[in-house]
Amino acid sequence: MTEALLNVVGVSRSFAAGEDELTVLKEINLQINRGEMVAIIGASGSGKSTLMNILGCLDKPNKGHYLINGQDTSAMDENELAALRREYFGFIFQRYHLLGDLTALGNVEVPALYANEGPRARQEKATKLLTRLGLSDRLEHKPNQLSGGQQQRVSVARALINGGDVILADEPTGALDSSSGEEMMKLLRELHRDGHTIILVTHDAHIAEFADRVIEIKDGEIIGDTLNNKANVHQSNESTAEGAAESVAVLEDNHTQAPQQTLKSRRLASKIYWSRYLEALKMALIGMSNNRLRTFLTMLGIIIGIASVVSVVALGAGSQQSIMNNIASMGTNTIEIKPGTGLGDRRSARVRSLTAADADALKSLSFVDSVTPTVKANVAIRYSSETVTGSVEGVGTDYFRVRGYSLAQGQFFAADSVVAMEQVAVIDENTSQALFSEESALGQVIFLGSLPVRVIGVTQPIESASGNSDELNVWLPYTTVSGRIFRQNYVDDITVRVDENVESEVAEQGIISLLTMRHGVVDFFTINTDTIRKSIEKTSETMTMLISAIAFISLLVGGIGVMNIMLVSVTERTREIGIRIAVGARQTDIMLQFLIEAVLVCFCGGALGIGLAYLVGVIFSYSGSDFQMIYSATSIVAAFACSTLIGVMFGYLPARNAARLNPIEALSRD
Template identity: 80%
Template sequence: MAEALLKLVGVTRSFTAGDQALTVLKEVNFQINRGEMIAIIGASGSGKSTLMNILGCLDKPNKGSYFINGQDTSTMGEDDLAALRREYFGFIFQRYHLLGDLTALENVEVPALYANEGPHERQEKATRLLTRLGLSDRLDHKPGQLSGGQQQRVSVARALVNGGDVILADEPTGALDSRSGEEMMELLRELHADGHTIILVTHDPQVAAFADRIIEIKDGEIIADKQTRPESKINELNSAKKNTEQKKPNETFRIGYTRYIEALKMALIAMANHRLRTFLTMLGIIIGIASVVSVVALGNGSQQTILDNISSMGTNTIEIKPGTGRGDRRSGRVRSLTAEDANALKILPFVDSVTPTVRANVAIRYASETVTGSVQGVGTEYFRVRGYSLAQGQYFNEQSVDSLEQVAVIDANTKQELFSDGEALGRVIFLGKLPVRIIGVTEPIESVSDNSDELNIWVPYTTVSGRIFRQNYVSDITVRIDENVSSEVAEQGIISLLTMRHGVVDFFTINTDTIRKSIAKTSNTMTLLISAIAFISLLVGGIGVMNIMLVSVTERTREIGIRMAVGARQADIMRQFLIEAMLVCFLGGALGVGLAYLIGIVFHYTSSDLLMIYSTSSIIAAFACSTLIGVLFGFLPARSASKLNPVDALSRD
C-alpha cells in the first residue's frame, strides 16, 4: 500500500485567550492519499480553518505529529516549511488575498519568484495559466480592476504556478455569486482530473458534494469520515517529489542576483504606490544629508574666503629682521641685512616673492600741507608680497630701482588726505627734502601688518637708501611663501641660507602664518561643530525611518502573510523590507545632496559674501551614511516583518 501523502496523528491545537487556553483541535487523526478530492466540513468555529492552516504548513500543532510524504514537519525549520508552501501546496483563499499593488500577471508570478525561476519562465508560465483560465485580456489589471470571480481565478493560477500538487481551497465559493461559484467548482474538478490533490474547506454541503470524500469536524474533533465515490481516480503524482535543492553551480549566482533584483523591484513598487508615506519617510534623511553637505560646503567656502583674504593681507609671509629677537636692544645697530640677501632668497624653490624694506621717518609735504605718514623704500615685488592691487597708474619697475628713480606709489588714505580734488597721478610730493612723482595709487586693503588708517607711501628702496640715508643695508626683508609649502619648512630653509651667507645668526624671523593657521583651525572647529549638529538631525531622520518602517510593517502585515503563504522565506521578507529602507535612505540622500546644491545656487545669486565649496568626499560620505542608516534602522523593521506568523498576518486587514 502506498504511503499516505498527508497524515495527522494526535494533532491538537490550542490558543491562549487571556488566562485560559482555548483548544480548537483535539487529538485529530486522519490521512489523505495522493490524488484525492476531500471536503472538510463543519460549522463556523468547528476548527476546520485551523485544520487547513496546519495542513498547508501555515500553522503548527501544539501536540501530535503532521507528516508529509512520511516526513515529520515538526523537525522542519521555517524556511523548510516555506519551501513546502512554495513547491508543494497551492492556496485558494476565500478572500483571494491578492497583492493590490501588483497586476494579475505579477500576482501569479510571486510563488515562482520565490522558487527562483527566471523572469521569462515565470512570465510565460503565469501567462499560460491565466489564458487557460480565461483571463488573457486581464493580465495587466490590478485586483481592484477585477471582479470577484476573476480575482478567484487569479488566485487559482497563483496556486498552480509552481505545480500545486496539493490545492487547499478555503470556502472557494464563499465570496462569489452562484454562477461564478459553479464555474469555480468545475475548475476544481478539472484540476482534480489532472491529478491534483484537492482539499476543500467549506460549510456548504453543495460544495462538499463535489468531493470524493467528506471529513466532518465538530468542536475540534473528527465526527465523520466517509467516502462518497469509489477510489477510481487516485493518481500517483511522481512530479510532486521535486528535488528543488539541487542547483547547478552556475545557477547560484543567478539565483542570488535575481532575488535581490526582484526585491528591489518590489520595494520600488511599494514606494511608488505609497508616495506620500515614502516622501515623509525620506524627509528626515533629506534634511539631515542636505544639512551635512551644506554645512561642510559652507565651511569649506568660508574657510577658503578667509584664507584668500588673509593671504592677500600677507599672512603667509616670513619677516627677517636684524638682531637676535624682538627684545634685542642692539637690533638697531645691526646692519647685516642687505638687498643681496633678498636677491639670494629669490632662488629658493618655495619662495613666491621677496622684498627688502628701508623705512624713513620724514615729513610728507604737498603744496602748503604737511602730514605724518609711513615712507617705505621697497622692492618691485613688495606689492605682491603684501597683496596690494592697483586702483590707478602703475608700479615702479626694476629700472626704477636700478636708477634710484624718484617715483612713488601711494595708498588710498594718502590720496584722500592730500588730494581732495581726487587727482593724484603725476603730482609731486616731498619726502623731507626729496621730491617724488606719484605714478600709482593702490586699492584699499586690510592688512595684519599695516594700520588701515595710516598714510603709506612707497618708493624704490634704492631711492631711500641712496638719496635720503646713503646706506647699503636694509631695515628688514619680507618673504612670501608658496601656499603649498609648509611655512615651518620654508622658515628653516631661509634661516639656513642666511646663516650660511652671514656666517653667524645675526637675524631673527617672524612667521605670520600662525594667524592663518589659527583662523583655519577655528574654521575647522566650527565646521566640525555644526556638522555634528547636522549629523544629529541625520540620526533623528534615521530613527524616523525606523519608526515609519515599523508602521509600514504593521500596515502591510496582510501582504507579508500572503507572501509567506505562497512560499516566501524569512530571508526573502527581510531582504525586501531592508532593501526598501536602504532605498528610501539612498534616494533621500540623493535628494538631500540635490537640495544642498539648490541651497548653494540660492546663496550664489542672493549673497556675494557666502561661498559654498562642495566636497566630493563629504558627498560620498553623506551617501554612505544615508545607506548605512538604511541598513541600521531598517534592520529592526525588516526582522520584525520576517518573524511574523503567516496565519496571524493573513488574518489582519
C-alpha cells in the same frame, strides 16, 4: 499499498489564552492520498481552519507529526517549509488575499517569482492561466477593479502557477454569490479531474457534496470520515475511468519526484539571484510610489541631515579658502622682523639696529624667496588741490612679490631706482581713485609732504589681511624715504617671504640665528604669518567638525525616523507579508524587500540632500558675496555611503520583524 501523500499522525494544536491554554486540535490522525478531493467540514471554531493551516505548512502542531510524501515537516526549517508552500501547495482563500498594488497578472506571478523563475517565463504562464480562466481581458486590472468571482479566479491562477499539486481552498465560495460559487466549484472539480489533490474547508454541507470524501470535525476531533457516493457518480459521468487513471498516473510520476524537486529548489534557494534583487527593488518602488507622502516624510530627516553635512563641509572649506586668500594678500608664508622685544614694547621706537644690510644678508639664506626692508612715513599726500591721508612706505624691489601685489597699470620701480634714490612711486587703486578719478595716474606728479614724486605704476585692488580695503597706499624706494624725507640709515622692519617647500618654523629659527649673530644681541622679534594661518586653519577645522557633529546628530535622528516609519509600514502591510509567506516567500525574500526599501528611501534622501546642499550654494553665489561654498567630492561620496549605511542599519530591524511575522496572524489582519 501506496504511501499517503499527506499523513497527519497524532497532531494536536493549542494556543495561549491568557494564563490558560486553548486546545484547538486533539490527537488528529488523517491520511489524504494523491488525486483525492476531500472536504473538511465543521462549524465555526471546530478547528478545521487550523487543520488546513497545518496541512499547508502555514502553522506547526504542538504535538505529533505531519508528513508530506513521507517527509516529516517537523524536521524542516523555515526555508524548506517555504519551498513546500511554493512548489507543492496552492492556496485559495475565502477573502482572496490579493495584493492591492499589483495587477491580476502581477498577483499570479508572485509564487513563480519566489520560485526563481525568469520574468518572461512566469508572465507567459500567468497569462495562459488567466486566459484559461476567462480573464484574458483583465490582465492589467488591479483587484479593486475586479468582481468577487474574478478575484477568486485570479486566486486560483496564483495557486496553479507553480503546479499546485495540492490545492487548499478555505471556504472558496464564502464571499461569492450563488452563481459565482457554482462556477468556482465546477472549476475545482475540473482541477480535480486534471489530477490535482483538492482539500476544501467549509461549513456548508452542499459544498461538501462536491468532494469524494467528507471529513467532519468537531471540537478539535475528527468525528466522521466518509466517502461521498454522489460525487463519485457525478465524476464517473464527467470523465471516463481511463482518463482518470491516466491523470492519476501522471500525478504519481510528479509526486514520486517531489522530494528531489524540493531538494533541488533548496539548492536554488541558497543562491542569490539578481532577479530577486531586481524584483525586490521593483516591489519597493511600487510601495514607495503608492505612499508618496509617507515616503517623502520618511526621507525628510535624511534629506536635512545629508544637506547639513555637505553644506557644513562646503562652508568650512569656503571659509578656510577665504581666510587663506586674505592671508595671501599680505604674502604667503611670510615672516616680519621688527625692532624691540615684542608687540607693545615701548622701547621699540628707540631701537634702530635693523638695516638694509640685514635684508641683504637674509637674501643669502637658501630658504628665502624674497626680502624687503620697509620705512614708513607720516606725510600728507597731495595732488593739485586735493590732499588726502594715507600710508606712505619706502620699500625694496621685492616688496610687491612678498606682499602678493600685481600691476593694473604701469610698472614697479627697479633696483636702479633704489640705488639712485629716485623720486618715483607706485600707488594702489584707492589712491588712484581718490586723486585721479577723471584722468590717468601714470606720469602724474604728487607731493608727499614737500617731496614731489612721479607715479609710475598702479596696483590691482587687493584686500589686506586686516580686511581694510579702503586704505590709501603709496610706495617709494626705501632709500628715497630714508635719504630724502627722514635722512636715516635704519629701517622700520624687514619682511621675508619663505620658500613654500620649507617649514615656516625652521625658516624662522634660521632668520633669528643669522640676525642674532649679526647684532650680537636679540634686539628684534619676529611675527610668523604662517603660524597665524595654521592657527586659523585649525580653528576653522575645529568649528567645521563641531558643526558636522551637530549635522551628523540630525542625520542620526533622521535614521531613527526611517526606522520608526518602516516599523509602522511593516504593521500596515502585515496582511501583504502574510500573503507573500503563504505563496512561498522565504524569510530572506521578505527581509530583502523591506531592507531594499529602507536603503532606497535613504539613498534617494541622500541624493535629494546633496541637491539641496548645492541649491544653498547657488543661493550663496547669487547673494553678491565674494564668499563661495567649496564642495568636496569626498564629503559627497561619504554622504551617499552614510545614507546607504543608515538605510541598512535602521532598516534591518523592521525588515527582520517583517520576515519573522507569523503567517496565520498576518493573514488574519485587515
